Amino acid sequence: xxxxxxxxxxxxxxxxxxxxxxxxxxxxxxxxxxxxxxxxxxxxxxxxxxxxxxxxxxxxxxxxxxxxxxxxxxxxxxxxxxxxxxxxxxxxxxxxxxxxxxxxxxxxxxxxxx
Amino acid sequence: xxxxxxxxxxxxxxxxxxxxxxxxxxxxxxxxxxxxxxxxxxxxxxxxxxxxxxxxxxxxxxxxxxxxxxxxxxxxxxxxxxxxxxxxxxxxxxxxxxxxxxxxxxxxxxxxxxx
Numbered sequence: 230x231x232x233x234x235x236x237x238x239x240x241x242x243x244x245x246x247x248x249x250x251x252x253x254x255x256x257x258x259x260x261x262x263x264x265x266x267x268x269x270x271x272x273x274x275x276x277x278x279x280x281x282x283x284x285x286x287x288x289x290x291x292x293x294x295x296x297x298x299x300x301x302x303x304x305x306x307x308x309x310x311x312x313x314x315x316x317x318x319x320x321x322x323x324x325x326x327x328x329x330x331x332x333x334x335x336x337x338x339x340x341x342x343x
Numbered sequence: 344x345x346x347x348x349x350x351x352x353x354x355x356x357x358x359x360x361x362x363x364x365x366x367x368x369x370x371x372x373x374x375x376x377x378x379x380x381x382x383x384x385x386x387x388x389x390x391x392x393x394x395x396x397x398x399x400x401x402x403x404x405x406x407x408x409x410x411x412x413x414x415x416x417x418x419x420x421x422x423x424x425x426x427x428x429x430x431x432x433x434x435x436x437x438x439x440x441x442x443x444x445x446x447x448x449x450x451x452x453x454x455x456x457x458x
Binding site for chain 2: 271
């Protein structure tokens with residue numbers, strides 16, 4: 230079965246650079262969530278989209294922005310990168326009409342800021 | 344601060360022993376989900392509990408949701424080495440409209456199983 234696809238899987242950037250993370254949800258899933266997981270920490274919710282509209286916002290810095298496109302894929306744009314942005318970034322997708330609301334996580338993008 | 348607390352942070356057991364992790368929320372949850380994350384991997388959905396007092400079983404795993412929908416537990420009977428990983432509870436604190444809302448994760452319990 231198709232899973233959530235994230236690219237790239239690994240990314241190394243310098244401070245103050247920008248980064249773009251991409252997420253391709255499971256087909257027919259209309260909701261996308263972004264989470265940030267620091268080393269040894271639990272995933273922290275950043276932002277979510279439902280049917281291409283932002284549905285909820287968490288602890289996402291103003292330097293970050295995201296959107297969901299017409300094909301339901303999503304991109305997380307990160308500017309003025311800081312050392313503290315180094316983390317695993319997970320995208321999860323779900324079907325908004327599913328009563329179980331199971332969130333399927335992608336493999337993650339490991340961002341390292343030097 | 345952390346709205347969903349999970350204990351213990353670490354648990355080391357001998358293979359065959361039981362294991363339990365507990366989750367407690369400061370607010371009533373719409374539902375609670377449990378995930379397992381292997382080292383270097385991503386969270387994998389295990390189960391969702393929705394009803395007050397609900398108990399669900401998956402083979403050696405038993406999940407409970409408290410009557411007040413503020414706490415939950417995961418119990419593994421007779422652990423195996425394949426059970427190693429971090430177990431997270433994650434609650435939905437607000438479930439409005441057609442989007443069911445973000446997950447607020449507990450800190451996770453890291454389980455190691457010695458053969």
